[in-house]
Amino acid sequence: MRKNLLLFGALAIALPALATAPNQQMKRHGHPTSKATVTNPLKHSRKVKDILKPGGMVATNDLFKATRAEETLNMHWGYCYDPATAENFEDNEVNQAIYVAPEFTEMLDGAVLKSILTANPADASAYDEVTDTYGNPVKTCKVWVKESLDGDPITEGEGELGEYAFDWSSISLTTPYTIQKDKPFYVGISYTLPADNPYAYGYVTDFAYPAEYDDTNLIYSAFIGYDEEWEPMFGSERKWTNIGLDDGNACIRLDVYGDNLPQNIAVAEDSEVPAYVAPGNKVEVFVAVTNKAANSIKDVEISLQYDGEEPQKVSAEILNIYDLLPEAIAYGYTGLAIAEFDSPKTEGNFGYTLKITKINGEAENNSDSESTGNILCLAEGYHKNVVVEEGTGLWCGYCPVGIAGMEYVKENFTEDGVIGVAIHGGDVMDVLYYGVFSPIEPFFKGFPSCFYNRNFAYSGYPSPDEIDLDLSDLIEIPSCASIEAKLEATDDKSVLKLSTKTEFLLSGEEGEYEIGYTVLEDGVGPYLQTNYLSGMPDDKSYGFGSKSNPFLTKFNDVARNCSKPMGIEGSLPAVEKGNSYDYSCDVALDDVKNVKNCRVVAMVINKKSGFIENATVVESPTYDFNGVDEISATKSASFARGVKGAILIDGDNSNVNIYSASGMKVAKANGFRVNLPAGIYVVTRGSESTKVIVK
Numbered sequence: 001m002r003k004n005l006l007l008f009g010a011l012a013i014a015l016p017a018l019a020t021a022p023n024q025q026m027k028r029h030g031h032p033t034s035k036a037t038v039t040n041p042l043k044h045s046r047k048v049k050d051i052l053k054p055g056g057m058v059a060t061n062d063l064f065k066a067t068r069a070e071e072t073l074n075m076h077w078g079y080c081y082d083p084a085t086a087e088n089f090e091d092n093e094v095n096q097a098i099y100v101a102p103e104f105t106e107m108l109d110g111a112v113l114k115s116i117l118t119a120n121p122a123d124a125s126a127y128d129e130v131t132d133t134y135g136n137p138v139k140t141c142k143v144w145v146k147e148s149l150d151g152d153p154i155t156e157g158e159g160e161l162g163e164y165a166f167d168w169s170s171i172s173l174t175t176p177y178t179i180q181k182d183k184p185f186y187v188g189i190s191y192t193l194p195a196d197n198p199y200a201y202g203y204v205t206d207f208a209y210p211a212e213y214d215d216t217n218l219i220y221s222a223f224i225g226y227d228e229e230w231e232p233m234f235g236s237e238r239k240w241t242n243i244g245l246d247d248g249n250a251c252i253r254l255d256v257y258g259d260n261l262p263q264n265i266a267v268a269e270d271s272e273v274p275a276y277v278a279p280g281n282k283v284e285v286f287v288a289v290t291n292k293a294a295n296s297i298k299d300v301e302i303s304l305q306y307d308g309e310e311p312q313k314v315s316a317e318i319l320n321i322y323d324l325l326p327e328a329i330a331y332g333y334t335g336l337a338i339a340e341f342d343s344p345k346t347e348g349n350f351g352y353t354l355k356i357t358k359i360n361g362e363a364e365n366n367s368d369s370e371s372t373g374n375i376l377c378l379a380e381g382y383h384k385n386v387v388v389e390e391g392t393g394l395w396c397g398y399c400p401v402g403i404a405g406m407e408y409v410k411e412n413f414t415e416d417g418v419i420g421v422a423i424h425g426g427d428v429m430d431v432l433y434y435g436v437f438s439p440i441e442p443f444f445k446g447f448p449s450c451f452y453n454r455n456f457a458y459s460g461y462p463s464p465d466e467i468d469l470d471l472s473d474l475i476e477i478p479s480c481a482s483i484e485a486k487l488e489a490t491d492d493k494s495v496l497k498l499s500t501k502t503e504f505l506l507s508g509e510e511g512e513y514e515i516g517y518t519v520l521e522d523g524v525g526p527y528l529q530t531n532y533l534s535g536m537p538d539d540k541s542y543g544f545g546s547k548s549n550p551f552l553t554k555f556n557d558v559a560r561n562c563s564k565p566m567g568i569e570g571s572l573p574a575v576e577k578g579n580s581y582d583y584s585c586d587v588a589l590d591d592v593k594n595v596k597n598c599r600v601v602a603m604v605i606n607k608k609s610g611f612i613e614n615a616t617v618v619e620s621p622t623y624d625f626n627g628v629d630e631i632s633a634t635k636s637a638s639f640a641r642g643v644k645g646a647i648l649i650d651g652d653n654s655n656v657n658i659y660s661a662s663g664m665k666v667a668k669a670n671g672f673r674v675n676l677p678a679g680i681y682v683v684t685r686g687s688e689s690t691k692v693i694v695k
Contacts, residue, residue: 038086038124038134038201040166073261073294075331076117077108078253079216081208083119083166086201087247089232094121094202095220096250097149097188097240102181109181111258115172116143116157118189118204119251122165125199134165137200141191143171149186149218149240161191166204170255179256187252205248217244231680261294264363266356268371269334273304273354275455275611276376276477277343283375287337289318289356291329292367298328300365301358304341306350306375313357314339344377348506349480349609373457374609381478381505385417386471387453387601387615389559390462391444394427397532397549402448404542405462406557412468416475419601419617421518422557428527428664435561453612464542480506481513481613485602489621490586493595496620499584500602502572510574512608514567515583518601520617521592522556522625528659528682528689529553548689550682552659562590567605596624640683642692647674647683656685 079098096118100108118141126135144156159171171189179185193200203219219241222234226246243250272286285304291297298318305311318335320327329335344350355370388409392399406420425432425441432441443456450462452474460470481504488497500515533541534549544551559565571583592598598620604613639650649656649672656669659682666681667674676694683690 038122038165038199040082040084040122072257072259073263074255074257075261075294076253076255077104077331078117078249078251080249080251080253081206083168083204083251084207084248085205086122086165087203087205088201089203089219089221089223090234091221091223091238092193092195092200093190093221094193095188095190096203096252097186097218097220098250098252099216099218100179100185100187100254101216102184105179105184106181107262108179108254108256108258110260111179111256113145113173113177113179113187113254113256115170115255116187116189117168117170117253117255118143118161120161120165120167120169121191121193121200121202121204123197123200125197131164136161136163136165136167137194137197138191138202141169141171141189143173144188144190145173145177146186146188147183149188149220154185168251168253187254189252203243203247204251205243206251207248215242215244217242217248217250219243219250258294262366263293263295264359265293265366266290266297266300266359267292267367267369268302268354268356271354271371272457273352273373273375275374275453275458276378279343279347279377279379281343283341283343285339285341285354287316287339287354287356288334289329289337290334291331294331295360296328296330297335297359298326299359299361300337300356301361302337302339303353303355303357304339305353306344307352308350309345311353312341314341315358315361344375347377347379349374349376349508349606351608374606374611376480378478378480378505381480382482382503382614383417384453384475384477384479384613385419385615385617386413386474387419387421387603387612388450388462388467388471389421389423389440389452389454390450391425391432391447392422393425393447394429394527394529394550396447397530399448400529400531400533400544400547401542402450402462403529403555404544405448405450405464405467408464408467409471413471413475416471417616418471418475419615420557421520421559421601422555423559429524429555429558431559431561431563436563436565437559439566453615455611479614480504481604483602483604483614483616485600485616485618487587487600487618487620494589494592496587496589496598496600497584498587498600498602498618499582501580501582502575502604503578503580504575505577507577508575511569512606513572513575513613514569514605514607515571515585516564516567516603516605516612517587518563518565518603519560519587519589519592520599520601521558521560521594522597522599523554524556524558524593524597525554526552527555527664528684529555550689550691552657552684552689560589560591562588562592565603567603567607572604595620596622599623638690639685639688640690640692642681642694644695645675645677647676647681647692647694648672649674649683649685652685656683658683 120136121138123135123137141161142158144153155173155175155177157171157173161169193202222238224233224235267290268287269290270288277283301315303311303313316337316339317326321336351374353372356365359365390402392402409418409420423432423437431437445459448462450460484501486499528550531549531551533544536545538545601617603615606613641648649669653669658667660666678694681692
């Protein structure tokens with residue numbers, strides 16, 4: 001498997017993180033293009049878990065280089081990751097704050113807070129193509145410490161901000177503040193955006209779900225939340241409002257000094273352990289090590305333990321993620337550790353536990369964090385058909401990349417047995433948030449993203465070039481199980497009979513393996529797909545640069561809610577090596593629109609690991625892909641306009657359809673006027689499309 005854990009963000013296209021999606025840490029809606037947001041151009045979109053903490057992805061200055069000031073420990077503590085976005089809440093007075101909760105005042109007890117770090121706001125009109133940066137429209141910023149948000153400052157300060165947006169600036173407090181374990185407090189920043197610059201954006205956040213608490217990241221404004229179209233809403237008065245759940249952590253950090261700051265805390269923020277190893281071969285493990293303490297870390301001891309075996313322990317230097325040279329990491333930084341371990345002693349499917357046991361050669365790691373997973377040890381096996389499950393949605397502006405990726409799979413990997421599955425979330429084809437795929441919803445790292453054979457450790461970006469790299473390794477991995485399947489018609493045209501035959505090279509206990517299936521439908525729609533690639537060169541947009549935003553199209557490989565993707569209880573008994581097993585069941589096509597465009601992916605599910613051990617795809621008896629009409633509206637035009645309570649059509653209105661912002665068709669024009677409630681709509685006429693607002 002290509003080592004994409006840390007290199008993935010650098011290898012993939014650097015697309016701004018305007019639309020991300022749910023993962024373990026993030027519950028987020030897609031932001032439509034009308035939302036007033038400017039994105040850090042140096043911040044890669046989240047295609048993998050956010051393992052690169054402060055300063056890790058983009059080192060814009062030297063604020064985070066030192067871990068000691070003379071003999072005193074120093075750390076830049078905060079909830080946030082790197083600055084990612086700045087927003088405009090129709091309010092020039094910007095006030096942000098974080099709440100330092102009791103858990104952290106206890107950790108920082110006795111430390112002295114000397115200055116506050118804040119991320120610079122952005123001037124979207126001052127973009128430098130050479131440095132790929134925005135300018136900063138604000139010169140000065142005030143910082144303060146308070147016991148309560150409506151109280152007077154305990155201490156405060158004012159200072160200058162740096163020249164560039166999204167850089168960190170340090171502002172000293174007039175009087176240092178000593179943190180006490182029994183006194184939680186607030187730290188805030190205040191500055192004024194220039195009223196004559198509509199492109200000035202403040203409220204800088206990391207655009208990630210709060211890592212610790214959901215009530216610690218606040219703004220003071222008239223903003224009260226978002227409507228169903230993700231447009232900001234404003235109340236009649238200014239007040240403190242939590243924005244963390246929607247917009248991420250406020251980019252504020254504390255510059256603290258003290259002799260008793262926490263030491264020797266390292267966590268495996270993410271890790272990559274091969275899903276397969278041949279007996280006797282080495283297991284190469286990649287670990288993203290994040291320093292959670294004040295002292296720097298130059299090496300760690302990593303422990304890997306297979307089920308039923310003694311742990312193996314290997315020491316590894318911390319490496320810089322870019323040049324792979326040794327580097328001691330300060331608080332909040334993430335480095336890479338690479339270690340080799342022996343394979344399991346026998347063939348089988350093994351669970352494993354990975355953890356960091358020592359720091360800097362001697363000190364015991366004070367973190368009890370660990371990660372678990374599964375590895376297959378097998379000398380020879382069956383050919384394994386890879387299932388690529390892609391998270392996508394009509395609202396997601398970069399999801400056309402995933403559409404291109406799924407088509408690339410069909411064109412280049414069909415003979416290898418690779419199967420593409422489009423799992424929609426948050427739109428009219430949703431099966432992820434409220435459907436049968438909800439158990440795997442937390443594991444999608446962003447939209448679009450994908451994983452292979454449901455091994456969540458290998459999250460990928462579903463562009464054609466990335467999929468090609470990933471699959472070139474994965475198609476060589478064998479399987480301990482094989483599966484054959486067929487579909488037969490029944491007297492009920494909405495029900496098919498699925499019959500499977502499986503064989504195993506490893507024995508397994510009762511309930512360890514199950515049969516599951518995913519129903520796919522092609523030619524679904526047409527619906528409107530948001531397209532942030534519109535206007536980009538074709539060589540960087542996979543052909544979607546010439547299409548409008550949004551564009552009207554039909555969708556293939558659409559997973560349906562009548563699927564049983566998690567497995568069917570009792571479908572397989574305790575299996576024995578060398579034996580084969582038959583199973584059949586009815587597949588009710590409850591939400592399939594056109595049975596002629598239906599396929600079924602039959603799978604062997606390993607219930608212990610959650611992996612898809614093997615799969616095959618079979619077409620319905622009447623499947624006819626030639627019947628899947630192609631449709632795509634690519635031209636932007638202005639032939640419709642919104643007025644109060646209606647949309648007015650100019651010229652020909654005989655082939656005009658109207659869609660909601662979520663992509664659902666809501667009306668067909670029957671004349672020059674279509675009455676509709678207030679909202680944002682997309683109107684299409686043949687290959688033309690335009691966006692209108694009804695008041």
